[in-house]
Amino acid sequence: xxxxxxxxxxxxxxxxxxxxxxxxxxxxxxxxxxxxxxxxxxxxxxxxxxxxxxxxxxxxxxxxxxxxxxxxxxxxxxxxxxxxxxxxxxxxxxxxxxxxxxxxxxxxxxxxxxxxxxxxxxxxxxxxxxxxxxxxxxxxxxxxxxxxxxxxxxxxxxxxxxxxxxxxxxxxxxxxxxxxxxxxxxxxxxxxxxxxxxxxxxxxxxxxxxxxxxxxxxxxxxxxxxxxxxxxxxxxxxxxxx
Numbered sequence: 370x371x372x373x374x375x376x377x378x379x380x381x382x383x384x385x386x387x388x389x390x391x392x393x394x395x396x397x398x399x400x401x402x403x404x405x406x407x408x409x410x411x412x413x414x415x416x417x418x419x420x421x422x423x424x425x426x427x428x429x430x431x432x433x434x435x436x437x438x439x440x441x442x443x444x445x446x447x448x449x450x451x452x453x454x455x456x457x458x459x460x461x462x463x464x465x466x467x468x469x470x471x472x473x474x475x476x477x478x479x480x481x482x483x484x485x486x487x488x489x490x491x492x493x494x495x496x497x498x499x500x501x502x503x504x505x506x507x508x509x510x511x512x513x514x515x516x517x518x519x520x521x522x523x524x525x526x527x528x529x530x531x532x533x534x535x536x537x538x539x540x541x542x543x544x545x546x547x548x549x550x551x552x553x554x555x556x557x558x559x560x561x562x563x564x565x566x567x568x569x570x571x572x573x574x575x576x577x578x579x580x581x582x583x584x585x586x587x588x589x590x591x592x593x594x595x596x597x598x599x600x601x602x603x604x605x606x607x608x609x610x611x
Contacts, residue, residue: 370584370592372576373407373600374400375470376451376477376506376532376563379574380433383420384413386567390436396566397437397444400574406444407600411451411477411563414467416458423468426450447471447604451506452478454492459499469501473606477532479506486513486520493529504530504603507565509537509550516549521558528610530599532561535579555586560599560609 378386379396387393400408410433412426413419421429430448437446449470452458461467462476469476476496480489489511496503505524508531514520525531531553538554540547553559562583566574584592602609 370404370580370596371406372404372580372596373409374405374564374566374574374576375409375449375504375561375600375603376411376534377408377566377574378410378412378451379408379566380410380412380426380430383426383429386412390433392569393433394436394440395569396574397441399569400564400566400576401441401444403574403576404580405574405576407447408444409447409449409470409600409604411449411470414450414452414461416453416455416461423466426468449475449477452476454478454480454484459495462496462501463499470504471604471606473502473604474500475502475504475530475603475606477504477506480511482510483512486517489513490524493524493527497527502528502530504532504561506532506563507534507537508559509533509546509553515546518552518556521553525558530560530609531558532563533559534565535562535576536564538579538582551586554583557587557591559595561603562595 378384379393381387381390381393387396434446450468452467493503537550564574566572599609
């Protein structure tokens with residue numbers, strides 16, 4: 370199985386992820402070893418706190434892509450952004466200041482972990498009304514969604530896509546967070562997985578062992594859907610909901 374990682378911070382020197390080219394290339398080495406063959410690089414976008422403009426990020430991405438493909442010509446790299454939602458984000462999207470996922474209408478959006486459900490719901494409606502397609506980043510983190518399957522169901526019924534960090538499925542029966550994540554996975558609410566990798570230590574781009582659990586519990590078809598078919602539809606700007 371070849372994996373598609375849609376959420377990571379490997380592009381060097383642009384956010385709190387990889388800081389050097391050496392570190393970034395080590396992360397690429399590990400990703401490749403884990404079986405990842407497509408990666409969507411998603412540096413943070415935070416209004417007023419960005420190190421680079423969209424144009425500067427694109428230039429750094431192309432330079433990094435050239436360097437990576439010298440060693441791994443069969444590894445496909447794409448460019449996106451993880452957007453911290455706040456006032457003004459919709460206008461920044463409309464003005465073209467924010468890199469969308471591979472220049473599509475899909476946008477990866479994160480929130481403060483204590484954001485209220487009403488605020489998340491309102492943000493999703495505003496993004497959709499602006500004709501973008503929202504993906505909630507690491508959906509398992511938000512307190513307002515924890516154990517609220519009704520809210521998860523409401524979001525997916527309005528065609529909001531949910532991304533989970535793949536390592537979140539790790540944990541035993543006494544781990545309340547892991548149980549919640551496994552429930553979301555088993556019930557088919559998750560459209561994408563990503564590593565959200567930031568470094569080679571605590572947040573490294575491991576996938577394979579976690580993916581084995583998903584395959585065992587949910588089957589090969591669900592694994593392929595979340596790690597291959599959905600990501601490919603997304604980067605081609607195709608409709609995902611069946």
